[in-house]
Amino acid sequence: MLSSLRLVRAMAVAAMAVLVMAVMAVLVPGTPSVAVETPSPVPSTASPEATETAEAAVSPETGDCWAYGFRAAVAATGTVPVQRPVPCGSDHTATTLAVGGLAAYADGHLLALDAPAVQADAARSCEATFDDRVGGTERTRSLTLLRPVWVLPSFEAYLEGASWFRCDVVLLGREGRLAPLPGGIRGALDGAAVPPRRVGRCSTGVPGAERSREVVCSRAHRWRAVAAVPVAPAGARGEQASYPGRGAVAATTRTACERVAQREQGTVRFRYSAQFPSRGEWNDGRRLGTCWLPSR
Secondary structure (H helix, E strand, O other), rough: OHHHHHHHHHHHHHHHHOOOOOOOOOEEEOOOOEEEEEEOOOOOOOOOOHHHHHHHHOOOOOOOOOOOOOOHHOOOOOOOOOOOOOOOOOOOOOEEEEEEEEEEEEHHHHHHOOOHHHHHHHHHHHHHHHHHHHHOHHHEEEEEEEEEEEEEEEEEHHHOOEEEEEEEEEEEOOOOOOOOOOOOOOOOOOOOOOOOOEEEEEEEOOOOOOOOEEOOOOOOOOOOEEEEEEEEOOOOOHHHOOOHHHHHHHHHHHHHHHHHHHHOOOOOOOOOOOOOHHHHHHHHHOOOEEEEOOOO
């Protein structure tokens, strides 16, 4: 799933070079998704100008809930209509963690909505907001299917003066779907070594196997991600570290996961599965291996 979502991001970036998109998204651990709204079809009795002005006047609020789907979260073609929030007591797939203001001007000039400075500012803000509001550490967050999504107004609304961006959180479900977002997301990972089942990362079979699918742990599953382990060489500093090679990364991850399995299962004979970053994932900033154990 993660590699396919990374491909979606690459396609979205390529599309942005050609047109001003209304919705983009990236659902990769540690990388916020971005969605830009497009106006809904306008009834024959309303003018496009009136619709755009109305949209510009409507600003989202922290705590709003939304019922968009996976395609809306990763769309890069500007085909997703503007949506209105839904009651948080009903089923919903996203919650707004924060609302911020776009860095829309430089040297007194309005920047394009897809300008790197505009995009990067919203992305950095939403990534930090996600980390702070969900809680936990980088390791525990990697053991969940929670992902940050940042949403921009439509291009038309932006030109009419809408300068907000919103930071949403979503929960990945089965491949190609978002799961209903449970309550109590704020601080859900604080003090937790392993995330709660309602947001945890599980698998229907041996992780990485052809027919296995990652699912939230509240659904039927056979394996659960229980630990994230650093795989960078000792002394290497974050982004400065070059990829150690597949063999070295695999060996480091397996050794760490063996210790986790032995500790958790308490026997001489134990089962585990280890996943480690590829070179491409490493270059994208993923420096953690994942240890999986059979569910009890």
